[in-house]
Amino acid sequence: MTAHDFVDAHIEAIQQQFFALLRIPSISTAPEHAGDVQQVAHWLADDMRRIGLHQVEVIPTARHPIVYGEWLGAGSDKPTVLIYGHYDVQPAVKSDGWLNEPFDPTVRDGFVYARGSSDDKGQVFAHVKAAEAMLANGGRPPVNLKFLIEGEEEIGSPNLGAFVKANTEQLKADVCVISDSGMPTADQPAIVYALRGLMTMELIVHGPQVDLHSGSYGGSVHNPAQALTEIIAQLHHPEGSIAVPGFYDDVLPLSDQERVELHKTGMSEAEWRKNTGAPQPYGEPGYAIHERTGARPTLEINGLAGGYFDTGFKTVLPAKAWAKISCRLVANQNPEVIARQVTDFIHSITPSTVTSEVRLLGGSPPALVDLNAPAMQAAIRAYERGWGKRPVFMREGGSIPVVVDFQKELGIPVILMGFGLNNDGAHGPNEHFKLEMFQKGIHTSIHFCEALAQ
Amino acid sequence: MTAHDFVDAHIEAIQQQFFALLRIPSISTAPEHAGDVQQVAHWLADDMRRIGLHQVEVIPTARHPIVYGEWLGAGSDKPTVLIYGHYDVQPAVKSDGWLNEPFDPTVRDGFVYARGSSDDKGQVFAHVKAAEAMLANGGRPPVNLKFLIEGEEEIGSPNLGAFVKANTEQLKADVCVISDSGMPTADQPAIVYALRGLMTMELIVHGPQVDLHSGSYGGSVHNPAQALTEIIAQLHHPEGSIAVPGFYDDVLPLSDQERVELHKTGMSEAEWRKNTGAPQPYGEPGYAIHERTGARPTLEINGLAGGYFDTGFKTVLPAKAWAKISCRLVANQNPEVIARQVTDFIHSITPSTVTSEVRLLGGSPPALVDLNAPAMQAAIRAYERGWGKRPVFMREGGSIPVVVDFQKELGIPVILMGFGLNNDGAHGPNEHFKLEMFQKGIHTSIHFCEALAQ
Secondary structure, rough: HHHHHHHOHHHHHHHHHHHHHHOOOOOOOHHHHHHHHHHHHHHHHHHHHHHHHHEEEEEEEOOOOOEEEEEEOOOOOOEEEEEEEEOOEEOOOHHOOOOOEEEEEEEEEEEEEEOOOOOOOHHHHHHHHHHOOOOOOOOOOOOOOEEEEEEEEHHOOOOHHHHHHHHOOOOOEEEEEEOOEOOOOEOOOEEEEEEEEEEEEEEEEOOOOOOOEEEEHOOEEEHHHHHHHHOOOOOOOOOOEOOOOOOOOOOOOOOOOHHHHHHHOOOOOHHHHHEEEEOOOOOOOOOOOOHHHHHHHHHHHHHHEOOOOOOOOOOEEEEEEEEEEEEEEEOOOOOOHHHHHHHHHHHOOOOOOOOOEEEEEEEEEEEEEOOOOOHHHHHHHHHHHOOOOOOOOEEEOOOOOHHHHHHHOOOOOOEEEEEEEEEOOOOOOEEEOOOOOHHHHHHHHHHHHHHOOO | OOHHHHHEEEHHHHHHHHHHHHHHEEOOOOOOHHHHHHHHHHHHHHHHHHHHOEEEEEEEOOOOOOEEEEEEEOOOOOOEEEEEEEEOOOOOOOOOOOOOOOOEEEEOOOOEEOOOOOOOOHHHHHHHHHHHHHHHHHHHOOEEEEEEEEEEEOOOOHHHHHHHHHHHHHHHHEEEOOOOOEEEOOOOOEEEEEEEEEEEEEEEOOOOOOOOOEHEOOEEEEEEHHHHHHHOOOOOOOOEEOOOOOOOOOOOOOOOHHHHHHHHOOOOOOHHHHOOOOOOOOOOOOOOOHHHHHHOOOOEEEEEEEEEOOOOEEEOOEEEEEEEEEEEHHHHOEEEEEEEHHHHHHHOOOOOOEEEEEEEEEEEEEEOOHHHHHHHHHHHHHHHHHOOOOOEEEEEEOOOOHHHHHHEEEEEEEEOOOEEEEEOOOOOOOOOOEEEHHHHEEEEEEHHHHHOOO
């Protein structure tokens, strides 16, 4: 009996285990559910021990524990896969609009409805069950396996980065797989192969030492709120590209092949209009909307403040004005280089009548997995076998901090192998997961290990 | 005995009346002092009746009363002077740093220290005592007199404008005198002959219908915070003048004579640096600092807001961003014309990727009294006789709403005839008024009436 046969033969029992996992309300943000979060961690650890993983531990952090387990029996000449997921969930109460109690998994039309079904218990549990199938009856998985399942993803993973950094030897692997995302439709698998990085800063333009009366001094003082707008307005060229010298220097250009591939799933202008309601598209000339949001860097003004902004009016000439600025970065841009370029440019265009202070707030590099890398080729084959269809490739405009942590601390590619659907309702009422996709996900995880070992 | 002789002969008694007036804590903003405010109104009305004014009334308003009194015995062929002042005062407690109880007038080195001594009981009472001197012993003032003394100046005169508008016939006059300001030094009288007007508006730049995630949409949407800066940055030319077409069209140019006169009291660059602490002066080329703040119009950004502005960072792409914009206006600019010009220009430079909404908040015209007008010439002669020195002429960069009310509703010139010193400490601790200036003020008020009648 192959691992695949095991899955199909035991799918009823596997689903019942999945439903049991869904019944524990491991809401990480709610202190009153801290015990439930602990309970799920131990439930998972028990299951991981039962199926034959080694070194299974529930590792305490400052808040919710991390569950770790491994199987290294494939030998050091075989690849090691680090599987990351999370067992905590978003809050949910029936009165939010659920048709069933959110922690009473209910099957309707082939979907299981429950909080965490898609995000992320179902997706991470598919990998655990793939390991069980490969280990069943004395089986030996073709690759080494390491599981890292955290309980704080929905509260921003406050303790994961430090854990990864402190345990790089234990977590050493050749590839990381994260299944915590969706695909466009149930029969079209998709791989996100690029995430944008982020650089955040604050700009403060200083003028007079204190707020002045605009009647007494207006006309003789360069109003910092005005000067701020004059500086920010120079950060983009009028046609929409970014005017900071050198900003695009390190950007890897899109290949013709990539552009064709991205076009398959990219947001159309009609969708963009429906989703944004903005008057007209904007952005860097020469790129389609989905390229501007996924494959090209940006510079955004995320906040503006200065002077008086309550109801009514105050004729203040403010002492200073602020802006929050962020750049979304793409490979191979470096957040520190970009921060320096933006800072230098701001200083160079600041007139002598005011002063500019730039405070760097944070930065994380972009992520890009080479579509020709062996791990990516293995993921493609796994989807082809699990779904019967070649996956499409997508770039995601946002950032996923854990991906950056894994890349930075472990130096390995991260494959974002989603088993859910974009409209599974993660974070909303009636979150659901298609049971057929749960089963296909288990098979795909096995296929991935098999393809990776070849 | 002339009116002037009467003043000098009775100065001790007049000072004692002034001190009695200072003892009543008519703090208009404090509900617990509402009775004191009433008491001062009646105290003043009683004094005005006693000295021979007619139609003396304490006129209730929604909060604190207005005191009115008149003497029209000079005849309809003689000018009528409307004297405006206020009997209410700012709050004061000894613990703010007073050397004496603020409502226990105390004389030191020829100054009386008490709240309201300069602002404005002393200055307005000088006019009342001038009227007493002219009316004493069956005397007949050379002009008709109308007194309008309010009790709400320190809380923004919420009821005065409506009163003036509703009583234009009763208040009809040829000139209005306001003594509620200071002169540079005790021996240098000064007349403010111009006040800037004001136009206030709010600009809202709209982009997407709701706040978006800058990771998902950044690069494809014209960020309204960015677009706002791009619009505002175009409102000034880089060298400091205002770029709104037609903005300067109606501005009366400064004559060479005015420039020479203004230069005598204008803020020097050294004073400007000390007062503002700003890195470098800014403004319209070709004009000195004091001309930029007094004689030229401005366009100021008084507030900016948009997106996220708390601590930390939120990668929001905001649905809209706001600015509060005001223009200080000079003769003969019209607030409605300026509002339309600024609005039209903003709409004309708004790109098609966002929309601009402009909300007009308010407007008041500038004030400029012709230095050659008979009333102004009378004021000059009055100061020359009262102080023995020709007054200097100043332009004030701010606006005084009551001046606008008198100009607009009554159509008469307003002479700002200050008897105080700029450093009398109005609104602060140890407010004081030089008793010599109180006496000179009474004489100057009489001289003004005499000069006006000639």
